[in-house]
Amino acid sequence: MTSPDLTPSKLQARGVWKTFGAAVALQDVNLDIAENAFITLVGASGCGKSTLLRTLAGLEARSAGTLTCNGASIEGPGPERAMVFQHYSLYPWMTVLENIKFCRRLAVHRQPHDSASVEAAAGRADALLRLMGLAHVASHYPSQLSGGMQQRVAIARALMSRPQVLLMDEPFGALDAQTREVMHDLILHVHRLERSTIVFVTHDVDEAIYLGQQVVLMAPRPGRIHQIHSVPLPAQREQDMKLSPDFLGLKRELLAQIRATSGMETDFDLLAKLSRAGSIDLAPEPTAHPTHG
Numbered sequence: 654m655t656s657p658d659l660t661p662s663k664l665q666a667r668g669v670w671k672t673f674g675a676a677v678a679l680q681d682v683n684l685d686i687a688e689n690a691f692i693t694l695v696g697a698s699g700c701g702k703s704t705l706l707r708t709l710a711g712l713e714a715r716s717a718g719t720l721t722c723n724g725a726s727i728e729g730p731g732p733e734r735a736m737v738f739q740h741y742s743l744y745p746w747m748t749v750l751e752n753i754k755f756c757r758r759l760a761v762h763r764q765p766h767d768s769a770s771v772e773a774a775a776g777r778a779d780a781l782l783r784l785m786g787l788a789h790v791a792s793h794y795p796s797q798l799s800g801g802m803q804q805r806v807a808i809a810r811a812l813m814s815r816p817q818v819l820l821m822d823e824p825f826g827a828l829d830a831q832t833r834e835v836m837h838d839l840i841l842h843v844h845r846l847e848r849s850t851i852v853f854v855t856h857d858v859d860e861a862i863y864l865g866q867q868v869v870l871m872a873p874r875p876g877r878i879h880q881i882h883s884v885p886l887p888a889q890r891e892q893d894m895k896l897s898p899d900f901l902g903l904k905r906e907l908l909a910q911i912r913a914t915s916g917m918e919t920d921f922d923l924l925a926k927l928s929r930a931g932s933i934d935l936a937p938e939p940t941a942h943p944t945h946g
C-alpha cells in the first residue's frame with residue numbers, strides 16, 4: 654500500500670485520529686492510496702470505516718494528523734472527491750436525467766459557462782446513462798425504479814463531475830444478492846473506464862475481496878487499521894473466482910481476524926459456552942431402541 658516517494662499517493666493519511674468525546678473512532682491511521690487504486694475497507698461494526706471515509710471526503714474534521722489528496726491538505730469537501738451513500742439520496746421530484754445533471758448544474762452556476770460547456774455536460778450525462786444502463790429510464794422518476802437502478806443513478810450523478818476519487822459507503826448494502834453481483838461487475842467496469850481512485854466501505858468480506866486490489870482490515874475499540882491485505886486475484890475479475898482457493902483462503906483469514914479483533918462470538922462459540930454452563934446439552938441423547946422380545 655505504501656507507495657515509493659517518487660509516485661506520490663492520491664490519498665494519504667499520516668497519524669490521523671478522530672475522537673467523539675471519550676470514544677476513539679480512529680487511532681493513529683496511516684494509509685497511502687495510489688492513483689487509480691480500488692481499496693476496500695472492511696471490519697466489525699464500529700471499527701471506524703465510515704469515519705475514515707467521511708474524513709477523506711472532508712465531511713468530518715479529524716482530531717489530529719494530516720490527510721491529503723494530491724498532496725493538498727483535506728479541509729472540507731472538494732470537487733475532486735465524490736461520495737456515494739447506502740441510501741440513494743436522489744431527488745424524488747426530478748427525473749433520472751435531471752438527478753444526474755443536478756450537481757453539475759450547481760457547479761456551472763458557480764463558474765462562467767458557455768454553450769460548449771453546457772453541450773459537453775449533456776454529452777457526459779448521455780454517456781453516463783448508457784454506461785450505467787439507464788438510457789431507457791432517463792425520463793422516469795426515482796420511485797419508478799428498483800433499488801439497484803436507483804443506486805446506478807446515484808453513482809452516475811457522483812461521476813458527472815469527473816471526480817478523481819470515488820468514496821463509497823456500503824453503496825450496495827441495501828440490495829439483494831443477485832443485484833449486488835451485477836453492481837460489482839458494473840463498478841469494476843466503471844473503475845477501468847473512468848480510471849478513478851475508489852475507496853469502498855463494506856461489511857461483506859466477499860464483496861471486499863472481489864472488488865478490492867487491497868483490503869484494509871480495521872478493528873474496533875479503538876478504531877484502527879489492523880492489517881492491509883493484497884488480493885491475490887487476476888485484475889479482470891470473474892464471479893467464478895469466488896470459489897478459487899486464493900479467494901477462499903483470504904476470506905478465511907479475514908473472517909478469523911475480524912472475529913479475533915472484535916471479540917465477536919460465533920454462534921458455535923456461544924453454543925459451546927452455554928453447553929459448558931449446563932444450560933444446553935449439545936450431545937444428542939442416545940436413543941433407546943425398543944426391544945422386541
Ligand SMILES: Nc1ncnc2c1ncn2[C@@H]1O[C@H](COP(=O)(O)OP(=O)(O)OP(=O)(O)O)[C@@H](O)[C@H]1O
Nearest residue numbers: 673676677678697698699700701702703704705876
Ligand atoms: N457522530 C458521532 N458521534 C459520536 N460517536 C460517533 C459518531 N460517529 C461515529 N461514532 C463512533 O465512532 C466509532 C466508529 O464509528 P463508524 O460509524 O465509523 O464505524 P463503522 O465501522 O463504519 O461501523 P458500522 O459498520 O456499524 O457502520 C463508533 O464507536 C461510533 O459509535
